[in-house]
Amino acid sequence: MKKIFILKASKAKTSKDFLLNDMPGDGGRMDIVARCVNSSFFLSHGLRNDTEFIVTFEGEPNPPVTLRFKGDRLKYMGPDERCIGGLIKKALENVTEEEKESTPGIFVSKKGFSDILKEADSDIVYLHEDGEDIQTQTFSSDKVYFVLGDHLGLSEEDESLLENAKRISISPMVLHADHCIIIVHNVLDRKNL
Ligand SMILES: C[S@@+](CC[C@H](N)C(=O)[O-])C[C@H]1O[C@@H](n2cnc3c(N)ncnc32)[C@H](O)[C@@H]1O
Incomplete structure (x- = not known):
């Protein structure tokens, strides 16, 4: 099963001008984004090639920007936050309406959160603490989108897109x-999905 995680990063900076030494502050919680990338892909000796991670940046100065990471194409990415932050900076150097690949496996565009949800072409799961227990679920599609909020969660407007x-x-x-992503992977790994 293909797993696609979608994160809304409501304050993440939409220019390359953030400090790798201050991803939480200057980057608008870019540290959360980097940790979610790590959780989406990194195994002890390799990357999960059946996974994608999509993040929409809604922070200043030029929102929205979307980055899409494809596990089957990623290269030159180490698991540490600085390395991932460096690749994010590179992707933010030249953002155009049309999606383009900035470095292998990382695609950037001017899409926003609602565009990404509209494009989703299979089952969508909204990860939320008040939902049904994942242990009781069966996943029959060959592709599932898992949507997450950042430290601020999702707004009512965002949630209306997830009806x-x-x-x-x-x-x-x-x-x-980022911990949610690890747990979802673990549950699905144990089901051989
Ligand atoms: C740090 S939490 C958001 C906290 C935020 N203050 C709020 O109350 O919504 C980040 C995201 O992880 C997901 N999440 C957190 N706990 C979860 C749980 N127990 N089950 C499923 N998803 C969860 C949700 O998508 C949430 O928006």
């Missing part, structure tokens, strides 16, 4: 987005 998505919970506790 037809199934709400699924992975824990009774509210977790960090």
Whole structure:
């Protein structure tokens, strides 16, 4: 099964001018984005090539910007936040309406969160602590989109775009987005999906 994680990064900077030494502050919580990239792809000795990670940046100065990471094409990416942050900076150097590949496996465009949801062409799951328990779910599609909020969660307006998505919970506790991705992978790995 192909897994596609979608994160809305509501404050992430939409220019390359953020400091790698201050991704949480200057980058508008770009540290969360980098950790979600790590959780989406990194195995001990390799990358998950059946996974994509899509993040929409909604911060200043030029929102929205979308980055799409494709596990089967990624190269030159180390698991640490600085390396991932450096590739994000590179992608933000030249953003055009049309999606283009900035470095192998990383695609950038001017799409926003609603565009990404409209394009989704298979089952959509909204990961939320009040949803149905993931352990009771069956996944029959060959592709599933998992949508997450950042430290601020999703707004009511964002949630209205997810009316037809199934709400699924992975824990009774509210977790960090990157930890949610790890847990979803683990549940699906154990089901051989
Ligand atoms: C740090 S949490 C958001 C916290 C934010 N203050 C709020 O209350 O919405 C980041 C995201 O992880 C996901 N998430 C957190 N805990 C979860 C859980 N127990 N089950 C499923 N998804 C969860 C949600 O998508 C959430 O928007």
